[in-house]
Amino acid sequence: MLELLIPLDSDSGKPLYEQIYDYIRIHIADGKISCGEKLPSTRFLASHLQVSRSTVELAYEQLLSEGYIESEPCRGYYASDISELYLSGTKFPSGRPFLPQKQKTPYRIVFSPDENEFAYFPFGAWRKISKDLLAADDTTLFTAGEAAGEWELREAVCRYLYHARGVNCLPEQIVIGAGNEYLLILLSQILGSPKKVAIENPTYLKAYQTLLHMNDTMLLLSRDKSGIRMEDVRRLKPDIVYVMPSHQFPMGTVMPMKRRLELLRWAVEKPGRYLIEDDHDSEFRYRGKPIPSLQGNDANETVIYMGTFSKSISPAVRVSYMVLPEPLLFAYQANCGFYASTVPKEQQRLLASFLNQGYFERYLNKMRRVYKGKHDLFLSLLRQEPWVHMVYGDYAGMHLLAELNTQMRAEWIVKEAGKRGVRVYALEEYMVPGTRDFLEGKPTLLLGYGALCEKDMKEGIAVLREILMPH
């Protein structure tokens, strides 16, 4: 029988059973105790090492549960057959893996359509609500929440959507999720596969990519100046049409009522047809009243309405919502009911209070003024430039499109501006991959201004001027 000379050190701070376990494990791993070798009985080893039998038993139990040793009834313990296989490689011997940590942006000024202004955010209110939420040592904050989202947030969103967007729904129809892409993943599973989804081009590419990843067949709709054409929809025969009627991204078009109604009529003609209404930034319209939602005109339960707090509060908040028409509630429950909510309960309650206590509405009103100011300034600055042919997509959102008087390609301008530390976007960048060459018309830049101050706007425009009007 194997004799184990285990050097125990009762002053080492490491429990004795662990010292025994480690010694045997290492010796099995490196082959010094070979496969099939019989180990001493716990009684024998305990007396040999002058420790209690339970100490040895604990060590053996751990070795057993990890499979280093095996026990045979009435016979004892044997080393398992693992030595030849034992792997103990070191991590990345060739150095760190190739994927670098996200780099700091190399740009001085970024005309991003996705960046917001946070200078006016009511941190005090947010902090107070957060503090009050946690003050009570309320353990219900930590128990698993409802899959579709916390009821109080769904109610608050429901009320908000009714008043602000004319969306006609009940809290039961609302699903809260961690961002639009996650909700599209759910939605694709709710709608089932295989299905054909028609989407405008150019568009919000993340929606296109998400649905493509979910194995949906993606059909591309070209546009006239008012947006999609019904004849294209009828020709392509999709099951689902994804639209942004209130403010198409990136074109800024508002879908005319006539086309809305044609779309609604198309949807109702055949069971299984649905319209996805992505209402991403309709909070920010600077002239006239908000454009009502398509969902509000839908009497036949064919519109899936999607919205987000990414623009109205912040993308880091990670809260979006969708309103399912009644016929999809059962499919949601059946196909996706098992997914736990993706938004922390604390975050949901915080947001519900932020809405219910009126902070959200006041902040929106404030930000509408702030962004309108930025919009008006940026529009007037752009219109002064002789290289700007036309500006469109105006009076809403956080970006403008500038059609240029130039023979240069938009992508070349983007590159040249980048070299000078300014990030602008070519309209082509929002075309579905492989279709960029189909974009017609003058070279066009997309210029977001939401996060920029006057100085940066002017400096950025000066850089573009330098490129477009070299002396």
Added chain:
Amino acid sequence: MLELLIPLDSDSGKPLYEQIYDYIRIHIADGKISCGEKLPSTRFLASHLQVSRSTVELAYEQLLSEGYIESEPCRGYYASDISELYLSGTKFPSGRPFLPQKQKTPYRIVFSPDENEFAYFPFGAWRKISKDLLAADDTTLFTAGEAAGEWELREAVCRYLYHARGVNCLPEQIVIGAGNEYLLILLSQILGSPKKVAIENPTYLKAYQTLLHMNDTMLLLSRDKSGIRMEDVRRLKPDIVYVMPSHQFPMGTVMPMKRRLELLRWAVEKPGRYLIEDDHDSEFRYRGKPIPSLQGNDANETVIYMGTFSKSISPAVRVSYMVLPEPLLFAYQANCGFYASTVPKEQQRLLASFLNQGYFERYLNKMRRVYKGKHDLFLSLLRQEPWVHMVYGDYAGMHLLAELNTQMRAEWIVKEAGKRGVRVYALEEYMVPGTRDFLEGKPTLLLGYGALCEKDMKEGIAVLREILMPH
């Protein structure tokens, strides 16, 4: 030309342009202004109504952008053709939709394996960190974060995993996400399709369902008392094997070292093979040392390690993580790099501080003692019962399996206990749908104790006794 007698009320609080807009919109919608009818010019209407021309222009602009009217250059404004289509249905004429709000559980005592004890959570520390985070009016909390998760949280998780679980990785390899299911959705997209995934049965059914929804082909591995058998893996020829080596759910098995090494060897034999290691609750082991992770023994970058804060902190926190082996980092970037993180930045920073300031480790140590106390008590209570044949899955996690001395079917017992207000779970409930009949052995109940006090445990056991030993 149409004459519009618009009754304006300058005291109504409603802007004049909106009153004009509403009047025209409603009359177009209900057909009182018919399609093609010419509207008065803005100049004429302004003078007619005694309002400024810009007021009328704003109303017309809104009507134009919503498509109620059309403008023809040099000719004027015309009502659009929408009246016949105008839909104004009321919501759910037949009453509320059928999907009820989540009901309160009808049970008095729930032996859930997913519920935790929160009585010892350091709310004070959580609150303080949260307060400090928000105190600075720090707008970077609100800007879009890194797709894979905040760097400081990935570093903190990386350190924790190395020390607590022997996981060998760099923060670059860690992806933070809103729960295991979301990470599995990402992972399925990273690994690409079509692929075959082998999973144990019974298992964590949400993982099975999620991968099935992602169109993966699911293969089922039956088990012997140590878990999966390599001959089954070789026979079924999967691309991916999903395992829980440290503590299989629901069986509680620890995978022996020999099988781990066989699995690792299988994975390295052919490119594209991967092992998913779901390490869901290995923090809670009450005897001996923690079982090391499979990932720690993998020198060939074949293990995808997944873990969660759902058990160690709370399911409502919605934070899980996965460690991608180096060969998958590029695929992650290429296929899923466009998905924004699903966890609020505030939550990520809070959690990073909770880990970095030592609270998490102290809380884990505390909870390990708390759950060990509950475990020992519950185990001893169960072992006293004559209807309990054997208890297994012990010394870890938050549930036990009780094999019963009875001819009754486990599902019947579950139903009877339910009638008496006690929710217990049949082992069958964790079998993949359609395979329940293949479960061998004595009727077995799964009994979670994480959230229960002594009184509830005793009361629940008494109810089972009443059912199993009727006098």
